[in-house]
Amino acid sequence: MGKMNIGMVGMAVMGSNLALNMADHGFDVACYNYTPDLTEKVMKEHPHEHMHGFYGLQEFVDSLEKPRMIMFMIMAGSPVDYMLEKLLPILEPGDMVMDGGNSFFEDTRRRHELAAKYGVHFFGVGISGGEKGARLGPCIMPGGNREAYEYVRPVFEAIAAKAAGEPCCTYIGGDGAGHYVKMVHNGIEYADMQLIAESSLLMKYAGGMSNQQMSEAFYEWNQGELKSFLIGITADIFAERDDMGDGWLVDMIVDSAGQKGTGRWTSIQAMKQGVNTSMITAACNARVMSNLLEERAALGESLAAGLNTVDAGEDFLEDVRRSLYAGKIAAYAQGFALYRSAAEVYGWQLDFGRIAAIFRAGCIIQAEFLNKITEAYNRQPQLANLMLDEFFLGKIKENLASLRRVTAMAITLGIPVPALANAVQYIDSFRAGQLGANVIQAQRDYFGAHTFQRKDRAGSFHHQWQEHYKG
Numbered sequence: 508m509g510k511m512n513i514g515m516v517g518m519a520v521m522g523s524n525l526a527l528n529m530a531d532h533g534f535d536v537a538c539y540n541y542t543p544d545l546t547e548k549v550m551k552e553h554p555h556e557h558m559h560g561f562y563g564l565q566e567f568v569d570s571l572e573k574p575r576m577i578m579f580m581i582m583a584g585s586p587v588d589y590m591l592e593k594l595l596p597i598l599e600p601g602d603m604v605m606d607g608g609n610s611f612f613e614d615t616r617r618r619h620e621l622a623a624k625y626g627v628h629f630f631g632v633g634i635s636g637g638e639k640g641a642r643l644g645p646c647i648m649p650g651g652n653r654e655a656y657e658y659v660r661p662v663f664e665a666i667a668a669k670a671a672g673e674p675c676c677t678y679i680g681g682d683g684a685g686h687y688v689k690m691v692h693n694g695i696e697y698a699d700m701q702l703i704a705e706s707s708l709l710m711k712y713a714g715g716m717s718n719q720q721m722s723e724a725f726y727e728w729n730q731g732e733l734k735s736f737l738i739g740i741t742a743d744i745f746a747e748r749d750d751m752g753d754g755w756l757v758d759m760i761v762d763s764a765g766q767k768g769t770g771r772w773t774s775i776q777a778m779k780q781g782v783n784t785s786m787i788t789a790a791c792n793a794r795v796m797s798n799l800l801e802e803r804a805a806l807g808e809s810l811a812a813g814l815n816t817v818d819a820g821e822d823f824l825e826d827v828r829r830s831l832y833a834g835k836i837a838a839y840a841q842g843f844a845l846y847r848s849a850a851e852v853y854g855w856q857l858d859f860g861r862i863a864a865i866f867r868a869g870c871i872i873q874a875e876f877l878n879k880i881t882e883a884y885n886r887q888p889q890l891a892n893l894m895l896d897e898f899f900l901g902k903i904k905e906n907l908a909s910l911r912r913v914t915a916m917a918i919t920l921g922i923p924v925p926a927l928a929n930a931v932q933y934i935d936s937f938r939a940g941q942l943g944a945n946v947i948q949a950q951r952d953y954f955g956a957h958t959f960q961r962k963d964r965a966g967s968f969h970h971q972w973q974e975h976y977k978g
C-alpha cells in the first residue's frame with residue numbers, strides 16, 4: 508500500500524461521507540476515529556479501494572504523504588483542541604491540519620497560532636450542505652495560510668459542489684476567515700428560513716390558503732426570482748401527507764424550533780462589531796419564543812385575539828411574494844455588511860462577490876439571487892451595503908410598498924412576523940431623514956454631560972439643560 512494523500516479524523520456522518528467523496532475523486536484517504544469501532548464499522552459498511560482505516564494515531568500519521576494533510580470532521584469545541592494537541596507533537600513543519608467542523612472562528616484563530624508554533628498550518632474550513640453535501644459536493648469555505656492552501660486546493664475543488672461548472676470553494680482569507688464566513692452563512696440561513704415561515708403564516712392566517720394552495724404558491728415562486736433550495740423544499744413540505752394519520756405532516760410537527768448556536772454566534776458577533784443584523788437576531792429570537800410552549804399556551808388563552816382569516820384582497824399573494832423578496836434583500840444586506848466589517852476588523856481580504864458565488868450550490872442558502880450579489884460586488888467591490896447597488900435598490904423600490912402592507916396587515920391581525928418587521932425597520936432606518944438620535948444625544952448630554960454636535964457649527968457642545976417643569 509502506497510502513502511495516503513489525505514487523512515480524515517472523525518468517521519461520524521460528515522467525516523465518513525466527506526472521506527467517501529474524496530475517495531470517489533481518486534484521493535487515497537486514511538481514516539481515523541477517536542474510538543476505533545466507528546472506523547471499523549465505516550470500513551465494513553462502505554468498502555472503497557481508496558479508503559483505508561487506521562486504528563492508532565501514529566500509524567495514521569505515518570501513512571500520509573508529506574507534507575501531510577489531515578482533516579478533522581469532529582464535534583466542535585474541546586474535541587478539536589484534544590485532537591490537535593495529540594497531533595501537533597507528532598507532525599512536522601509544513602504539515603496541514605484542516606478543521607471542517609462548525610468551530611467558533613475565535614477558537615480557530617487561537618488554534619492557528621498554536622499550530623504555527625510547530626510550523627504546522629492550521630485551516631478553519633467552513634463546510635455547508637449537511638450529510639448529502641458532504642457525500643456529493645458541499646460548499647467549502649477554507650481559511651488559513653494562503654501559500655499552504657495550494658496543497659489543499661486540488662482536493663477541495665474536486666470534492667466541492669459545482670455551480671455553472673465552477674467549484675463552490677474559494678480561498679477565503681487568513682486564520683479564522685473560513686469559519687467566520689460559514690458562521691454568517693448560517694445566520695443568513697436563519698433569517699431566510701424565518702422569512703419563509705412567516706410568509707406561510709400569512710398565507711394561512713391572513714389569506715386563508717390551504718396547504719395545497721401554499722405548496723403550489725411556493726412551487727410557482729421557485730420558478731422565478733425567488734428560486735432557491737429553501738423555497739423548493741418548502742413547496743414539497745406543504746404537499747407532504749401525514750404518513751401516520753390523516754392530513755398534512757407539517758401540521759403535526761410541534762411548533763418549536765431547535766438551534767445549534769451558529770445563528771446566535773453571528774448575532775453576538777455583529778453586536779461586538781457594531782453591525783445591525785436585526786433580522787438574524789429576530790430569527791434566533793423567533794426560535795427562542797417558539798420553545799416557550801407552556802407560556803405561549805397560557806398567554807395565548809388570556810390574550811386571545813387576532814389570527815382571524817380575512818379577505819386579504821386580490822393582490823395579497825403577490826404582495827407576500829414581493830415582501831419575501833424585499834426581506835431577503837435586507838437579510839443578505841445585513842449579512843454582507845457584517846462580512847465587510849469583519850474584513851476591516853480582522854484584516855481579511857474577503858472577496859464578497861466570490862463568497863456569494865460559492866453559495867450557489869452545495870449549501871442550504873443556494874439561490875438564483877446570489878448571482879445578483881456577485882454582479883453587484885463586481886460592479887463595486889467595496890459596496891458599503893447591498894441596497895446601494897442599482898439592481899437591489901431598484902428591487903427595494905419595487906417591493907417596499909408590498910413589504911410595508913403585508914407587515915402592517917400581520918401586526919393588525921396579530922400574526923407574528925419579526926423578520927419581515929425588522930426588514931421594514933432596517934430599510935426605514937436608512938430611508939427616514941430623522942431617527943430620533945438628536946433626542947438621545949440631548950438626553951445623554953442632559954444626564955451625563957456627554958456633549959453633542961450641532962448642525963450649524965463644528966465642535967462638541969455641552970448645554971446647561973433647564974428643568975422646565977419643577978415640582
Ligand SMILES: NC(=O)c1ccc[n+]([C@@H]2O[C@H](COP(=O)([O-])OP(=O)(O)OC[C@H]3O[C@@H](n4cnc5c(N)ncnc54)[C@H](OP(=O)(O)O)[C@@H]3O)[C@@H](O)[C@H]2O)c1
Nearest residue numbers: 517518519520521541542580581582583586608609637638
Ligand atoms: N451534520 C451536519 O449536517 C453538519 C454540517 C456541516 C458541518 N457539521 C460539523 O461537522 C462536524 C462533524 O459533524 P458530525 O455530525 O459528523 O459529527 P458530530 O456528531 O458532531 O461529532 C462526532 C464525531 O466527533 C468525534 N469526537 C467526539 N469527541 C471527541 C474527542 N474528544 N476527540 C476526538 N474525537 C471526538 C466522534 O468520535 P467518537 O465516535 O469516538 O465519539 C465522532 O467522530 C461537527 O463540527 C459539525 O458541527 C455538521
